[in-house]
Amino acid sequence: MAAVGAALALVLSGCGGSGGSSGDGGDCDTGRGTLVVGLVAPLSGELSSVGLGMKNSADLAVTQANARCAVPGYHLAVQSQDDRADPATGAAAASTLAKDPSLIGVLGPFNSSVAQAVQPVLSDAGIVQISPGSTSTSLTRGANAVTAPLRQYQTFFRTVATDGVQGPAAASYLTRTENKRRVAVVSDGKTYGEGIADEFAKQLATEGGQVVARVTAAPGTGRDAVVSRVAAARPDAVFYGGEYPEGGPLSAALASAGLSVPVVGGDGIVNPGYVTAGGREGDLGTSVGPPPETLPAARGFVDAYRQAGYPDSIGSYGASTFDATNVLVDSTVRALGEDGDWSPARRPDVVRSVQGFHGDGITGPLSFDRFGDVSTDAVTVYRVQGGRWTVVGPAD
Template identity: 35%
Template structure:
């Protein structure tokens, strides 16, 4: 009995010694985990967590204890920047998956740049995110200058619209997308009757009245599902069934919930593929459901892919560093220069400013509250 207890004590001591020899390595997520956009932000965090769960064993073999720490940016640039400074102060964090919102990514990535904390975004589309040329900012999704024209082409080619009313939510994301759509429509000699910015969240009666008078063939709204869903509900309640088109900010199951019985004749381009459009996502979706008791959405899959890029980048940097914990600068360089495979969305590599060298856009249709894939569009950034 005593011998057994002694043996157990020795084993426990050895286990503690092994645990203490492990160096903690962290990656962070930065996305809205509270507020009106938390549905998508939580998808990103949870997708990243699944990737971390898968990679833990590989890191343990190198003597590293891999952890994910999640930061809530509340979809707010000031909050995101403050959180970015906290991330920079934690030297164990080597890279970040995020953000959801371009307006948050721009100042947050700038705040992390001097500390060389690499970011890989699963969602940001504004051109300015990468056009600034920061060495730490990368994205695995298409840009607004691809998404905007794709939306405009759908409006003219599929909806055959000749007169379009454009709205935006006055954020870097919404304004940037609306600007690209307007530019592409005008190039096709389509009449753009307005490009109106609004921060309204609850009462769109004034805008609905103007739309009723203008009688456009299509409405484009550069914004996020929680705002656009309310607008669509009020638009349909007013008896207006005009097609509403938007960008990837509409890519949430909550859009149909908010729009209610008005969730018809809605189209949106999205950079995050629907799960059923990703052949490799079946196992991922099952694991997501089992782990979080929630259905995986597009941004969950792209949060997973962005995290895999980050984790493979860290492992590549570690191997080049003699299997030791790499520096942030080494991770930053490994991510920008790497080629990453085994992802749900396909092979990833980045150009000189951090744009994915080959991405895909998807056009979704919401009819009767149900989502279906309308078409897919391969795109490449103008700069390679």
């Protein structure tokens, strides 16, 4: 099925006003009522800078959809739930959203461990879920992603590349470009951290590198023992599988112990908070997709976001959330067909419509394979320079 071109090839001018409005539809006919776009994300706590950028980007997409009367007869509204980066809280949030008969689908979450808890809740209700940030390969391919891939949840999709792309890209860049082959691998024990660390380690071996130490340390545990084990291995670099609130302090602790090698991580550490928490000059990170500011198609989005007056930054996943929202809206329009009447019985049609989606988003072409993974696989390398993350270039 071809996407309705106006849904993603958006006219992004004239989107001023304050954030959080979800639009009023202007002269649109909204006599059929309101349809709800759900969002589950970390809106409080250490990862709130990510979640708030996702929330605002979804709001901007819905505001623009209402302005162009995207769903004939209906007004769209975003209902956001705070998962606090906690799986149980995320599952409860999804359950709350699922009880609303006007819910057309759910965006998020960000954390892969939360996504694991949300997936069965929405699947049981037949509600489509599009994550703009959960990158663990196991979410779509199961535990045996290579030998016996299994898609357990037909309702789950994502608009970001998986750790099966990102982890190997980081290993290849580190060995080929940075010439660092003796790497200590530290991970946080969570779904995302373990998954990307494993993918990195596998590719490192393929590149002729060596994991000289492998340490798992849950957030909040003692850091001294981790630093001692890593320092004793005398690595050229340290790969951290986890998120920036723990990654930054780890980098600082390694430096304090006299180990001045770079810390490398995935998209979980590419956040301004990493540097604030102790990340050092020269540390490296990878993130899925190109920076929105570098994409011609995304410039209008960036400008419109700023003009809307949101108090929070776009963040690493604003662009992919904007795309995910438009995929959901466009797929709902096509699922409703000519009669245009919504009811929960339409939800399986929305799932099928997302699966058949083909269109151009601000992050690039969008379509989904049989596992629900997005077809694009771009990875960008970043380095801490001058106290902030700066773009090095594509990983390949």
